[in-house]
Amino acid sequence: MKKKWNHLRKVSLSIAAVVGLSTVLAACSGGTKESATDTKDSSTGKQAQTIRLVAANHPWTEAIKPLLPEFEKETGIKVKVDSYFEDQLSQKTSVEFAANAKSIDVVMFRPLQDGKQFEKNGYFSSLNEYVSKEKGSTDDFVPSALGSVKKGDNLYGxxxxxxxxxxxxxxxxLDKAGLQPPTTLDELKEQAKQLSDPDNGLYGxxxxxxxxxxxxxxxxxxxSxxxxxxxxGKATLNTPEAMEAFAYYGGMLKNYGPPGTLNMSWPEAMAVFTQGKAVFYTDASALYTNATDPSKSSVADKVGFAPFPAGxxxxxxxxxPAWAIGIGANSEQxxxxxxxxxxxxxxxxxxALQKTGITGALTSVWDSPEGTEKFPKDLTEAIVTNNKYGIPYDRPAIVNVGAARDAIGDVINAAIEGKDVEAAAKKANQTFQEILDKE
Known part of the structure; x- marks a missing residue:
């Protein structure tokens, strides 16, 4: 094991330069297809077993590739990797799965974007039988991450x-103002109001x-x-608590946010923060290098991280999880x-992967010094705290998630524009319920 670990340590150092976490781990770019052919095992002279991994062009895929020889050496199983753009991956796997192809042995997928549809269509093989034979095989996973790849008692990734x-x-x-990072949403609102100075180009x-x-x-x-x-199965976008949340989020951006918020996805919002024009910014932990890389951020040495405030x-x-892997239902291997x-x-x-910056899903790795040495200390603490209170989805966990997001987004936009949140929520709730009824 020591020899094996030393090998992994060397490999992890070599792949760190390849991974390149300058982009969000949840997003992919580029499109490559990598082929491999069966070869004979040098020790036995027999044809080696080969499985096909269909994956995204993503830092995780690039980081796992240099480690594959270790897996092949341990198991005698070779891995052929075909990788694609994110959208290409969805299209490719959908077509192959729908055709009942046997060619996908392992697939990389987005649990909350494609996973529900794939599971509903029977594209995944259940992992329950394997897990039941190896007691404790799921105990180390962050609960919220594992929860996104389950339907009822069925584990499919x-x-x-x-x-x-x-x-x-x-x-x-915050230091200049004598303030500590907010721990509640009320404190976040108070501090954003106090520190906002739009006349000088600083937004709360x-x-x-x-x-x-x-x-x-x-x-x-x-x-929160x-x-x-x-x-x-019932839409709840128009409950008093939900409408309060819409009003809070929209109000924060309307009252303390920069102009043009309605057109901001993460790159635009991150740019405002990294240009030193905002005090607070909430977004995915996987984006952190955009804020801490001096080549991308003018405030790289001034960025702090905190857990999401309580509401x-x-x-x-x-x-x-942004990504997961599963076994194809029609795989013969x-x-x-x-x-x-x-x-x-x-x-x-x-x-080994997390040492290169890949944010993994194991509690023990997040609790280890080796597993967190790549990340800022306060970011690690924020992630570990968040994992304790994590919800396994950041959008409705349904098949037609795109239409649902549009309906919900309408209420967010109405709140930012200062329109009638209650009316927008009621309308969106009806639209969302129609989506749910069709499912």
Whole structure:
């Protein structure tokens, strides 16, 4: 084991330069297809077993590739990796799965964007039988991350990349004002109001305001107000708690945010913060290098991180996996595929990947000094705290999530514009309920 770990340590150092976490872990770019052919095992002369991993062009994929020879050496199973743009991946896997193709052994997927549809269509093989034979194989996963790849008692994937909503803030501005990072939403509002100075180009708060992209980050505000998108199949966007959350989020951006918020997804909101024009910013933890990299951020040495503040409903924050891996339902090599899934999500491998900046899904790795040395200390503490209160979804956990996000985004936009939140929430709730009824 010591020899193996030394090998992984060397590999993790070499892949750190390749991974490149300058972009959000939850987003992908580029499109490559990597092929491999079966070869004979040099020790036995027999044809080696090969499985196919269909994955996203993503830092996790790039980080796992240099480790594959170790897996092949341990198991005798070779891995062929085909990687694609994020949208290409969804299209490619959908077409192959729908055709009942046997060619996908392991698939990388977005639990909250594609996972529900794939699970509903029967594209995944259940992992329950494998997990039941290996007691404790799921015990180390962050609960909210594991919860996103389950339907009832059926486990159909293992999370590999996680994120949660954290509070980014300007340490220098808070220090000068004699303030500590806010721990409640009330404190966040008070400090944003106190520190906002728009006449001098400084705004108290910035976050996503664009219709659909805003939903995932608004979700934590919704949960912390004691509300949710739905309950028992019924839309709940018009409950008093939900409307209070919409009003709070919209009010923060309307009163203390920069101009143009309605057009801001994460790149635009992050740019406001990294240009030194905002005191507070809430968004995904996976984006942190954009704020701390001096080549991208004018305030890189002034950025602090804190857990998502508690609201009237307590401590609740969206902490889902951005990516997971599962086994194709029609794979003829399910046992070999399971060996890869088990290996890729083992503590040794997750630790090696996390040492390069990949935000994994194992509690023990987040609790270890080795697993967190890549990250700012206060960011690690924020993530670990968030994991304790994590909700396994940052958007409605349904199949037709795109239409649902649009409906919810309409209410967010209405609140930012100072329009009638109650009327917008009632209208959106009706639209959302129609979506749920169709499912």
């Amino acid at each position: 293992f999370p590999v990349v996680t994120e949660s909503t954290v509070l980014y803030y300007r340490k220098d501005i 708060f910035v976050a996503r305001g664009k219709r659909s992209p805003a939903v995932t980050q608004f979700s934590s505000f919704l949960y 107000h004691g509300a949710d998108f739905m309950k028992d 009237p409903g307590g401590n609740h924050v969206a902490a889902p 399910k046992d070999a595929a399971w060996e890869f899934v088990k290996w890729a999500t083992s503590k040794d491998i997750v630790l």
